[in-house]
Each structure stands twice: as structure tokens, then as C-alpha cells.
Amino acid sequence: MKKYCYFFLMFCVFFPSRAQELEKGLGAESVEKSVLIQQYPDTTDLSIYTETFDPRVQKNLAIIKEAFASTNPSVIHKGYRLLGYDYMAIEDSVLAKESFEKSQHFAQLSKNDTAIARSYSDLANFYTVMKRQYTKANQLHNLSIDLYSKLKDTAGLSDAYFNKIVTAIRAEDFRTVYTDIIKARKLNGFEENTAASVALDYFLGAYYAQKGDYKTADIYFLKAIEVAERRNLMNELEQAYSYYYKSLQKQERYKDAFEALLMFQTYNEKNKANELSIERAALSTRFQVSEYKKDVKAAELESALQQERVSKNEILNIFLIILSTCFLLLMITLFIAYKKRRVLVQELKIKNAEYLEAKEETERLSRSKTKFFSTISHELRTPLYGVIGLSTILLEDPSLKTHKEDLKSLKFSADYLLALINDVLQLNKIDDSTLGSESGTFNIRELIKKIAASFEYMRIQNNNEIHIHISDAVPNQLFGNSVQLSQILMNLIGNACKFTENGHVYIIAETTANSISKSTVKFYVRDSGIGIPKEKQETIFEEFSQLGSGGYKYQGTGLGLPIVKKLLKLSGSDIHLSSEEGKGSLFSFSLDFEVVAEESKKETIISLVDDEVLKNKKILIVEDNRINQTVTKKILEKHKIECTIAENGAIAVDNATDHEYDLILMDINMPVMNGIEATKEIRTFNSNVPILALTAVEIEEMRQQIFDSGMDGIIVKPYDVKTFIHTLVQHLSETKEASKKEAPSVHVS
Numbered sequence: 001m002k003k004y005c006y007f008f009l010m011f012c013v014f015f016p017s018r019a020q021e022l023e024k025g026l027g028a029e030s031v032e033k034s035v036l037i038q039q040y041p042d043t044t045d046l047s048i049y050t051e052t053f054d055p056r057v058q059k060n061l062a063i064i065k066e067a068f069a070s071t072n073p074s075v076i077h078k079g080y081r082l083l084g085y086d087y088m089a090i091e092d093s094v095l096a097k098e099s100f101e102k103s104q105h106f107a108q109l110s111k112n113d114t115a116i117a118r119s120y121s122d123l124a125n126f127y128t129v130m131k132r133q134y135t136k137a138n139q140l141h142n143l144s145i146d147l148y149s150k151l152k153d154t155a156g157l158s159d160a161y162f163n164k165i166v167t168a169i170r171a172e173d174f175r176t177v178y179t180d181i182i183k184a185r186k187l188n189g190f191e192e193n194t195a196a197s198v199a200l201d202y203f204l205g206a207y208y209a210q211k212g213d214y215k216t217a218d219i220y221f222l223k224a225i226e227v228a229e230r231r232n233l234m235n236e237l238e239q240a241y242s243y244y245y246k247s248l249q250k251q252e253r254y255k256d257a258f259e260a261l262l263m264f265q266t267y268n269e270k271n272k273a274n275e276l277s278i279e280r281a282a283l284s285t286r287f288q289v290s291e292y293k294k295d296v297k298a299a300e301l302e303s304a305l306q307q308e309r310v311s312k313n314e315i316l317n318i319f320l321i322i323l324s325t326c327f328l329l330l331m332i333t334l335f336i337a338y339k340k341r342r343v344l345v346q347e348l349k350i351k352n353a354e355y356l357e358a359k360e361e362t363e364r365l366s367r368s369k370t371k372f373f374s375t376i377s378h379e380l381r382t383p384l385y386g387v388i389g390l391s392t393i394l395l396e397d398p399s400l401k402t403h404k405e406d407l408k409s410l411k412f413s414a415d416y417l418l419a420l421i422n423d424v425l426q427l428n429k430i431d432d433s434t435l436g437s438e439s440g441t442f443n444i445r446e447l448i449k450k451i452a453a454s455f456e457y458m459r460i461q462n463n464n465e466i467h468i469h470i471s472d473a474v475p476n477q478l479f480g481n482s483v484q485l486s487q488i489l490m491n492l493i494g495n496a497c498k499f500t501e502n503g504h505v506y507i508i509a510e511t512t513a514n515s516i517s518k519s520t521v522k523f524y525v526r527d528s529g530i531g532i533p534k535e536k537q538e539t540i541f542e543e544f545s546q547l548g549s550g551g552y553k554y555q556g557t558g559l560g561l562p563i564v565k566k567l568l569k570l571s572g573s574d575i576h577l578s579s580e581e582g583k584g585s586l587f588s589f590s591l592d593f594e595v596v597a598e599e600s601k602k603e604t605i606i607s608l609v610d611d612e613v614l615k616n617k618k619i620l621i622v623e624d625n626r627i628n629q630t631v632t633k634k635i636l637e638k639h640k641i642e643c644t645i646a647e648n649g650a651i652a653v654d655n656a657t658d659h660e661y662d663l664i665l666m667d668i669n670m671p672v673m674n675g676i677e678a679t680k681e682i683r684t685f686n687s688n689v690p691i692l693a694l695t696a697v698e699i700e701e702m703r704q705q706i707f708d709s710g711m712d713g714i715i716v717k718p719y720d721v722k723t724f725i726h727t728l729v730q731h732l733s734e735t736k737e738a739s740k741k742e743a744p745s746v747h748v749s
């Protein structure tokens with residue numbers, strides 16, 4: 001075993017490490033404290049093991065103590081390397097392995113790749129010499145080679161290949177020996193007369209001999225012997241003759257083999273003297289090993305304590321640095337924030353001024369928009385009142401039967417234009433959040449029947465059937481915004497009727513949740529019409545979006561469904577659509593209502609109009625538009641009412657002063673004196689006569705102003721004739737006090 005150890009340590013000298021004596025990253029303080037380490041060879045030199053062990057051990061111990069006194073992991077790694085080779089020399093495999101493993105640990109802590117690569121080689125050498133575990137050794141050699149390759153360290157790589165060759169030769173595993181020898185020679189650039197070159201030559205000889213190529217093997221053996229003799233390399237001569245002798249024997253060249261054997265024995269005897277000297281030195285040193293181990297352990301313990309102290313100091317320093325940095329960052333942040341705040345305050349002042357200016361401009365534009373819509377409402381509805389009213393009157397004239405269809409078309413066009421105006425105004429109200437809340441008690445069954453009845457003309461025109469299905473679970477009397485519900489249903493039913501021909505329209509209502517005081521009603525409007533393609537089911541809820549269904553004879557305004565969606569959104573609900581092209585559509589939505597007990601319900605059913613109440617009644621029509629005067633007068637005279645015309649408010653006041661009237665229809669916008677001023681004047685001397693506003697303006701804008709003036713009700717032009725007559729009957733039949741309580745308003749679309 002000692003002989004093998006000796007020869008392996010001899011191989012190490014062939015490839016002394018060409019790395020710098022200090023690992024990368026060694027600090028100035030560590031350099032100053034490690035002079036001995038800097039002067040000590042990085043690998044185990046043959047001369048070390050030929051000297052007396054005791055001085056060498058003492059020298060190593062001094063170096064190791066210096067290493068352990070350092071806080072640099074690279075230096076500690078180097079100390080454990082020396083210690084590992086010392087233990088290998090005295091054949092203490094346990095402590096040798098422990099030292100090499102610690103060397104590797106500190107090499108990894110140092111994050112120095114050269115040191116890590118070297119630690120792999122050290123462990124590989126240990127497993128080769130001390131354990132003969134060649135597979136494990138080769139794994140470590142490969143790790144070392146890979147790392148040196150990444151570092152592009154040719155010197156370290158050549159050492160690693162040489163060590164791998166030694167392991168392969170000892171294991172008699174010649175699979176990669178040739179390529180490894182070529183790589184080692186190429187990387188190192190050996191001179192022909194060096195011991196390393198001699199070793200590679202007889203390794204090549206051994207490689208060719210095991211392949212049976214004895215001629216080539218002998219060339220390399222003789223070359224190695226010639227250089228070794230010239231250089232007086234005793235150990236190389238012994239090894240070369242040993243391999244050469246075995247090769248000659250296999251060739252059956254017994255005479256030459258005998259001569260080679262004699263030469264081998266000669267050099268073996270000479271080398272034994274040196275080996276015995278080393279063994280004696282090792283034997284004498286064994287008595288000092290226990291003390292050596294104690295000294296090393298003491299050095300390790302002192303190093304560990306120092307490392308702990310340094311670690312604590314580092315933690316404290318890091319904490320103080322972090323604390324100082326945080327404080328500095330806080331001060332910088334506060335300073336920056338202060339500067340930014342000053343800039344921000346200045347910017348805010350500018351922005352506030354701009355905001356106030358923009359707000360004033362927005363309010364001005366809003367007032368202009370409101371005024372515009374108010375004017376448009378009046379200016380469009382006023383002539384439409386004449387068109388719708390006259391067409392209605394003419395339709396009832398028997399002498400015009402031949403023009404009945406033309407008159408129907410005229411009235412339909414006027415109604416369509418009125419619906420468009422109402423839709424645009426309705427959207428404006430929703431967008432401006434000026435839509436009033438008109439909650440009250442209503443009979444849901446009667447409401448749906450009346451809404452369905454209003455589409456009678458369209459139903460007949462398109463040859464459709466309208467079906468109403470209301471679940472028995474739906475309460476009769478509900479409290480809620482019936483006007484809003486009517487607008488939603490009218491838009492959905494109208495949409496269904498428009499796009500359905502020779503088909504069916506279903507209006508369905510059912511409850512999804514009922515309690516004593518609350519009811520959630522779900523409404524469905526289904527038709528068997530043309531349906532809506534999937535790609536257009538999202539866009540139809542956008543304003544002015546139309547289905548555009550080929551040659552279909554009716555094209556809507558594209559405002560009905562957007563109004564429905566916005567009205568439902570105001571109520572916290574949403575519209576749902578299910579449709580398939582050519583198979584009809586289904587719209588559904590849910591609304592919450594309060595339930596009104598049957599015993600506390602108010603009578604909401606309007607009685608039939610009694611024309612007899614109107615006969616011989618005197619009504620003052622205050623209207624500046626001549627066409628509207630004619631329309632209103634003709635409608636009233638059909639019911640045998642005596643009519644008087646006043647062209648402005650001033651004339652109306654004079655007439656009311658001089659004559660008694662049963663009811664006054666008062667226009668709002670008139671020259672000389674408007675309807676508000678005229679009503680106030682009349683109320684100073686007559687508080688009993690019913691005065692109804694007959695106006696084309698948007699009543700939401702003037703509702704309070706109208707009632708504050710003393711008027712009893714509002715009729716919006718153009719109006720439905722039946723509703724108009726019913727309102728007159730109601731006010732003529734009731735007492736003044738009852739009319740004030742009800743203060744009804746009628747919206748006719």
C-alpha cells in the first residue's frame with residue numbers, strides 16, 4: 001500500500017498545478033496573514049515526502065493554522081487540502097477523506113470555480129489510491145474536467161486528464177486512455193525530456209500493449225526509457241521497464257524480456273532505498289499523529305469560533321447598514337414628497353381653475369342642450385298636433401272614404417315621427433338623469449291589456465295574433481313605476497309586432513319571488529318573427545342600430561331597445577335576449593314591486609266616457625297656432641261643446657273676466673302673455689274653473705311651474721283623442737278639490 005501511495009504522489013509532481021497560489025477573491029488581509037501558504041506548493045511535491053516527516057508535518061501545521069485563522073473560505077479550503085494529503089501519506093484514510101470533504105465544502109462556500117474543480121480532483125485521487133473505488137473516482141474526475149472546461153483553464157484541465165489517466169491505468173480500464181493522453185499532451189504542451197512526457201509515453205505503450213499492437217507499444221516504451229535514462233529519472237525507468245518487460249513476455253521474446261527484467265530489478269532496488277526512507281519517516285511520525293490531530297482540531301475549533309464571531313458581526317453590520325439605508329431613503333423620500341407636494345399644490349390650483357371654467361362651460365352647454373330639446377319638442381310637436389289631429393278628424397268624415405287609406409298612411413307617418421321624437425327626448429332624459437319617478441298603484445293585468453290594445457292597428461296590418469298570459473301568482477295590485485314599465489313593454493311589444501308577419505306575439509308575466517309585501521315579476525315578450533342573427537345580438541342594444549333585414553318593409557329608428565336597456569338599468573335590472581334567425585326572438589327582464597292589499601287598493605279602472613257630460617259645456621281654447629285652434633275646436637265640437645278661441649294669454653284673461661267658462665285649455669308658449677302668467681291672473685278672480693295645460697313642451701321641465709301657477713292638469717300635444725275627451729270629462733265631473741288632489745298628467749306617444 002505504501003508503495004502505491006508513493007508512486008501516486010510521484011505522479012502528482014508531473015502535473016503540478018499551474019493555478020495561482022492564492023484562490024481568486026483572497027482579500028488583502030488574508031494575503032498578509034498567509035505568507036506560508038503562498039510559498040507552499042499547491043499539490044503534494046515528491047520532495048516533501050522524501051524529507052523527514054516531522055519537519056514537514058510541523059510546516060504543514062503552521063500553514064493550516066494560518067488557514068484556519070483566516071475568514072476567507074478559499075484559504076481554509078487550501079489548508080484542508082494540505083491536511084488531506086498529509087493523512088494520505090500516513091495512510092489514515094478516514095481523516096484524509098474527512099479533510100478532502102471539508103476542503104470541498106469551503107471551496108463551494110468561496111464560490112471559486114477553480115477551487116471547486118481542484119477539490120473534485122483531490123477526492124478522485126483519494127478514491128483511486130486509498131479506496132480503489134475507480135468508478136467513484138472517474139465520476140469526480142469528469143466533474144473536475146467539466147468545470148475546468150467551462151473556465152477554459154487549460155493548465156487545470158491537463159492536470160485533471162492526467163489524474164484520470166492514472167486512475168484508468170490502475171483500474172486497467174483502457175477505453176478512454178488514448179484520447180485522454182492525447183488531450184493531456186495537447187493541453188499541456190509537454191517537452192519531450194520531462195518526467196510527465198516520459199509517463200505519458202509508457203502509458204501509451206501500456207495502451208497499445210493491451211490492444212496487441214506490440215510494435216507500437218515497444219516504440220513508446222523505448223522512447224520513455226531513453227528520455228528517463230538521459231534525465232536520470234529513476235522512478236520512471238523502473239515503471240517503464242516494468243511495462244516493457246510484460247510486453248516482451250507477451251511477445252515471447254524471452255531473452256529481451258529477461259534483460260528488461262534485470263533492468264527493472266536494478267532500478268527497483270535503487271528506488272527501494274528512497275521508499276524505505278519514507279516509510280521509516282512515516283513510522284516515526286505515527287507517534288506524533290495523535291498530537292498533530294489535536295493541534296489540527298484546536299485550530300479548527302478556533303477557526304469555527306472566529307467564524308461565528310465574524311458571522312455575528314456581519315449580521316450586526318448588515319442590520320446597521322439596512323437601518324441606515326432605510327433612514328436615508330426615508331429622508332430622501334420625504335424631501336422628494338415635499339417638493340412634489342409643492343408642485344402638486346400649484347398644479348391643483350391650476351387644475352381647479354380649469355375645472356371651474358370647464359364646469360361652468362358644461363353647465364352652460366347643458367342649459368343650451370335643455371333649451372334646445374325644449375324648443376325642438378315644442379316646435380316639432382306643435383305641427384304634428386295639427387297633422388295627427390286633422391288626419392284623425394278626416395278619417396271620421398264619411399265623405400272622404402275614397403281617401404281613407406291615404407289618410408291612414410298620413411296618420412301612420414305622423415305617429416311614427418312622433419314616436420321618433422319621443423324616443424330621442426326619452427334618451428336625453430335618461431342620459432341626463434332627469435327622468436322623473438312616477439310610482440303609484442296600478443293593476444298589472446289591466447295595464448298589460450291596454451298596452452296590447454294600443455298595437456291593434458299594427459297587429460291587423462301584419463296579420464298577427466297577440467297572446468297574453470299572466471300567472472295567477474302575480475298579484476293584481478302592485479305599487480311601482482307603471483309609466484316606466486309601460487315604456488319598456490311598449491318598446492318590446494312594438495319591436496315584436498314590427499318584425500313579425502302572419503305570426504304570434506306572446507306577452508307573459510310570472511313571479512319568481514313573492515312575499516306579503518314584495519313581488520318580483522318576470523316579463524317575457526316572445527315572437528315568431530324573423531329572429532336576430534347571433535353576430536347582431538350585442539349591437540341591437542346600441543343607439544340607432546338597426547337589424548337591416550333585407551327587403552323587410554319596416555325599418556325602425558334603432559332607439560327602442562337602447563331605451564329599454566337604459567330604463568332597466570335605472571331599476572337595477574337588465575334585458576336578456578334569446579333568438580335564432582328565422583325562428584323568432586325572446587326578450588325577458590325582471591322588476592321588483594310592492595304588493596298592495598286588495599282591501600286598501602284604490603279604484604284605478606277608468607269608467608267609460610259619458611258624452612252627455614260634455615254637451616253644451618263652454619270651453620275657452622287659448623292657443624296662438626291657427627291649425628291647432630282648428631283641430632282642437634273640431635274635436636270638441638263633435639261632442640257638442642261650445643268653443644271660444646283666445647289667441648294669447650291677455651285675451652284669455654279678458655274673456656275669463658267677462659264670461660263664465662266650464663273649463664279652460666291653456667297653451668303655455670304664446671306671444672303677449674304666456675299661459676303661466678295668464679293662469680296666475682285668472683286665479684286672482686276665479687279659483688274654481690278647471691284650467692288644463694295643453695302644451696307641446698317637455699312637461700318635466702315645467703311641471704312644478706305649471707301646477708304652481710294654478711293649473712289643474714296637463715295634456716301633452718299631440719294626444720290620443722279618447723284620452724283627451726276622458727280627461728275633459730273627468731275634470732268637468734269632479735269638484736275643484738278632487739281635481740287638485742289627483743293633479744293627473746297624461747302622456748300620449
